[in-house]
Amino acid sequence: MDEDDWGGLTEETDEHLRAVTEMLGLWARTTRRDVTEYRKVAQKMREVDCAHDKGGYGIDERDWKRAYGALRVAGYRLITSGFQMEKWHKVHRDLRGKELVTSQALRTLRNTLEHLDEAEFDWGVVRKRSGDNRHRSIDSLPGGRLSLAWDPSHSEHTFGLISVEKLDQRASKLTWVDESREYLLWEPTEFDFGRMEEGYDDDVLDD
Numbered sequence: 001m002d003e004d005d006w007g008g009l010t011e012e013t014d015e016h017l018r019a020v021t022e023m024l025g026l027w028a029r030t031t032r033r034d035v036t037e038y039r040k041v042a043q044k045m046r047e048v049d050c051a052h053d054k055g056g057y058g059i060d061e062r063d064w065k066r067a068y069g070a071l072r073v074a075g076y077r078l079i080t081s082g083f084q085m086e087k088w089h090k091v092h093r094d095l096r097g098k099e100l101v102t103s104q105a106l107r108t109l110r111n112t113l114e115h116l117d118e119a120e121f122d123w124g125v126v127r128k129r130s131g132d133n134r135h136r137s138i139d140s141l142p143g144g145r146l147s148l149a150w151d152p153s154h155s156e157h158t159f160g161l162i163s164v165e166k167l168d169q170r171a172s173k174l175t176w177v178d179e180s181r182e183y184l185l186w187e188p189t190e191f192d193f194g195r196m197e198e199g200y201d202d203d204v205l206d207d
């Protein structure tokens with residue numbers, strides 16, 4: 001975690017900053033959970049796709065579509081939580097007088113996904129609707145389009161654009177930002193290990 005991201009939260013009296021810090025920690029933990037889920041679903045998609053290509057017994061087109069549908073949803077959730085984490089991180093840094101360079105690619109993809117209902121679908125590719133002369137987030141994607149076709153590279157890049165590993169790395173640095181430094185740096189003593197082995201209920205009176 002960046003040293004500047006702590007700031008003595010146990011002594012912090014600014015309730016707004018405390019609330020922002022809690023939101024940052026919440027979305028960082030949510031992002032990490034969504035990374036885990038995305039990788040699990042992506043692994044399932046790879047297995048189904050491989051079995052389908054080999055004509056595996058019991059794997060049909062519906063199984064493939066279900067697996068890829070789950071991957072799309074998992075990708076959408078990950079991009080949403082990652083965007084929220086970065087947004088709250090920027091607010092947190094701004095309040096403490098620190099700068100943060102945010103990912104324009106993440107914002108662009110998030111906004112594109114949020115407005116897919118306003119776009120036009122054509123054989124696994126999404127583009128801006130014909131006749132729409134307004135600037136849309138999808139215009140800023142490579143080629144001005146979003147590909148929804150499956151590719152093995154999507155296992156580590158949501159919608160082929162955002163690195164899952166980089167999102168995980170960012171989130172891991174902020175996972176416990178709303179905890180105190182003392183809590184995170186605490187290490188048990190020999191006495192603590194002894195208490196752990198015996199149990200911590202030795203001061204509890206039996207009825």
